[in-house]
Amino acid sequence: MATVAVTAPRNSWPKSFLVCAVLIWYGLYRALEPFSEWVVGLLPIDRASKLGGALQFFLYDTPKVLLLLTGVVFVMGMINSYFTPERTRVILAGKSEGVGNIMAASLGIVTPFCSCSAVPLFIGFVQAGVPLGITFSFLISAPMVNEVALTLLFSMFGWKVAGLYLFLGLSVAIISGWVIGKLKLENYLEDWVRNMPKTVASVGADQLTLSDRIESGKASIKEIVVKVWPYIIVGIAVGAGIHGYVPEDFMANLMGKEAWWSVPVAVLIGVPMYTNAAGIIPIVEALLAKGAALGTVLAFMMSVIALSLPEMIILRKVLKLRLIIIFTSIVATGILLVGYIFNAVL
């Protein structure tokens, strides 16, 4: 692939920029709590009242989550610049199943991915001889296990929830891909995809400098944080405001641990739906606050992010209907199990 060389404006002190950015970020982070108390103190509201508490929570949590997200997205933007789809393809080409599925699912976290690129990526992988099951492991993990979902889960529900989501999300991607590989479904690719000439995966030397990677981090902030901040504010507002206005156990009967059937129902509702990781957070926040079981809610979240009707329609161009149905059923089953496991261990 020929590329026109473009010399980006060089920052002569990329390292000092990074150091300054880290210091400023840390300073802001430490200032959040006193700042939120100070603002609430200025308002004519009793700090000890319900409203005062909710306001302080909102004023502290919103900038905290946004700051964390900005930091993580920036770092991931820099890491992404090491893992272009082309590079990932080279790593995965010719890998055997098992190890390949684990690598593909893990690379899915760090490789930049947009669902509108799913098809070119899919074809690019298959053309270069990446086995079908391994391609699917990547395709399942990439949208579902991403830094936005993990950061939001971490900052709103703690590291245990984020860690479990990471571990179980990867497991679903690895196992589903492995099963699809075992089923030998290559015949269910559309004919034009199978007949495409095979290519040898190769990639030019990486010539990016540190300042290019910083630029890539900044571009990610622009692309992601600018897009998701309204969802986050709504999510936190829901979390702060909902307490006390809706009965605490409002959802407990419907989506509590005792309601075993709520997990499959949550997955069935979630599969056709689509929203990004940030868009689902307000719903997750509201459901959890009202007594829904964590496993049920996370299964819902995973099925919304990982599977969607629009994605299936896009994939229909390269996969025969039968393969789409098999793929969806396997992933949905995996998510279902995740829901039950979560509910059982927590």
Next chain:
Amino acid sequence: MEIKVLGTGCSNCKATVKLVEEIAKEKGASITMEKVEDIQDIMKFNIMSTPGVVIDGIVVHAGGIPSREKVEAWFG
């Protein structure tokens, strides 16, 4: 210049078309713009992420909306 924007019609693709047209106009470059939305046609250019930009048959960009500086350099 003959410019093709490759993409299946997602919002990033539309933004890319708009950006390229806008900067070409600013720079006074005369271009023909073609949107390639059919996936089989897109794959002929051997890219793995969209939107992609092709100028006179050469892929100059793939994946995400190109930065303003990058687009300006094409019309430099």
